[in-house]
Amino acid sequence: MNELSYVDITVIVVYLIGIIIYGISKSKRESSEDYFLGGRTMTWPIVGIALFSANISSSTLVGLASDAYQTNINVYNYEWYAVVVLIFFAIFFLPFYLKSGVYTMPEFLQKRYDKRSRYYFSFITIIGNVMVDTAAGLYVGSIVLKLLFPETSSTVIIIGLAIAAAAYTIPGGLNSVIQTEVIQAVLLIIGSCLLTYFAFDELGGGWNAMMGKLDGMLAAGEVNFGNRAEEGKFIPQNANEVFSLVRPSNDEFMPWWGLLTGVPLLGFYFWANNQFMVQRVLGAKNLNHGRWGALFAGLLKLPVIFIMIVPGVLALLLFNTLDISELNYPLADGTMCQSLSDCPNLTYPVLLFQLLPVGVLGLVVAGLMAAMMSSVSATFNSASTLITMDFIKQLRPEMTSKQLVRAGQIATLILVILASLWVPVIEKVSDSLWGYLQLVIAFTCPPVVAAFLLGMFWKRANGNGAFVSLLIGGACALFMILSLKYDLVIELNELHFLAKANLLFVISLLVHVITSLSTKPQSEEQIVEYTYKKEIFTEETKELASLPWYKNYRILSVVLLVLTTVLISFFW
Secondary structure, eight states, rough: OOOOOHHEEEEEHHHHHHHHHHHHHTTOOOSSSHHHHHGOOOOHHHHHHHHHHSSSSSSHHHHHHHHHHOOGGGGGHHHHHHHHHHHHHIIIHHHHHHHHHHHHHHHHHHHHOOOOHHHHHHHHHHHHHHIIIIIHHHEEEEHHHHOOOOSSSSHHHHHHHHHHHHHHHHHHHHHHHHHHHHHHHHHHHHHHHHHHHHHHHHHSHHHHHHHHHHHHHHHTTOOOOOOTTTTTTOOOOSHHTTTTBOOOOOOSSBBHHHHHHHHHHHIIIIIIHHHHHHHHHHHHHHHHHEEEEHHHHHHHHHIIIIIIIHHHHHHHHHTTOOOGGGGGOTTTSSSEEEEEEEEGGGHHHHHHHHOTTTTHHHHHHHHHHHHHHHHHHHHHHHHHHHHIIIIIIHHHHOOOOHHHHHHHHHHHHHHHHHHHHHHHHHHHOOSSSSHHHHHHHHHSSSHHHHHHHHHHHHTTTOOOHHHHHHHHHHHHHHHHHHHHHHHOOOHTTTTTTHHHHHHHHHHHHHHHHHHHHHSSSOOOOHHHHHHOOOOHHHHHHHTTTTTTTGGOOHHHHHHHHHHHHHHHTTOO
16 A cells, blocks of 8 residues: 555655755855845745745645544635735735844844843744644654655654755755745645545546535445544534534534634734744845735635645545555554544545555655655744844854854754654644644744734833733643643633633733733834834835736735635635
């Protein structure tokens, strides 16, 4: 089932070696700006594709297919909602980010508030990069390679992948990362389209055939919903309910209120505050290219449901009863997976090995591995930027630009080791990779989002309010995590993770407001320079009047919103 031909192996080896060489050849490291932000020369297609590729990484591919196999099609809400968040980001936040000339998001918090918020947010972001983005990418790579080389130790595989990803990140910086991401994005899209095509071909029909067979399986009770019935959770009764993006309040994955509140909260952090993503836009050559790139990334997110989520449903129809014990893939308890219901994270790899022909399989597996490397290298670069610019440069301001680059390279090496050590924890935490990713973000992002939103739109927000709310919000998040492990508060544990995110957000907002009102206002310079005001919109309107419509980001935003509305109306 999981054996590769010599042709596939050759394709994989040649591709991976080629992408490393290409990444190194695109390195820019003459200065810290070159190394960490690619010299701020990125045009909008590069920015948009790099954003898309960094988001639709190997871990996302595996996570989306896994949740689709479990009939959680409403995972697509995270994808289309990115359009709304990116438009908001392009209108309000991006102009301030680029105008300020910052390298990192924590650095921007210092400009609006003070150093305390900068250090706290930078520390939390570095931990998140290791626990979420980097470790998840390595985990996906270990899944696929463990299937191909079952006799090889998972530790050896993870270390090998980390070293390969670091091979061009350490010498090359952001430009190497982004240039390779563009190639990965193209290959991922082509591979996903091919996989969808072969899956429908195996089914023997198109969309209607898929919906009909899904209806039949649901009616016959052939879909494993785990303990959903016992826990009183929502269970779809037909194919239309499976593909509905709006679920009732007892849905275990994303109830309707979570779509209205939790999804935009997590999405705002991921696209507008997360160093891992925003760093690509900080490298744009100017504001227009940054905005166009952000909108282009949103456009690329729309077809994801057809080429990355639908294959998971097709796996449910085609391979629900497939015996995968011969894969020798171990579960957390030491037993081996018998079916995809036991280990849904294997959905995407099983689709690859079962459906793709010789040569094509090697190319797509190579693309998956390269995408993992690209995603991991991107997190290495963003985290090393945080360590270098938010800590080392602050402690050693006399360091030269080249010394800062060297410090970033050493920081990357340390991150490689830490991320590799964290990978085994992921499967113990959650049987859904996508669930793990969202769970970690739900606990870490609410205090940060509150600080950014209040800082941008409320003049009275000050450094004391930001710092105290970040600390208390972080303490509350830690308490929730400990409660999950030790059953400290049963009622709290029973809350949906999106409800916990909302609760943390409200607590952080209230603490920020109360503390700010109780202490001295921020300096007038910080308020004027980093708080949105109506005059900005008015001045921008005059500037946009001289541009043709296809260069006016406001018009493009409306067009993108219309396309998004039309698409999601089919699945509402």
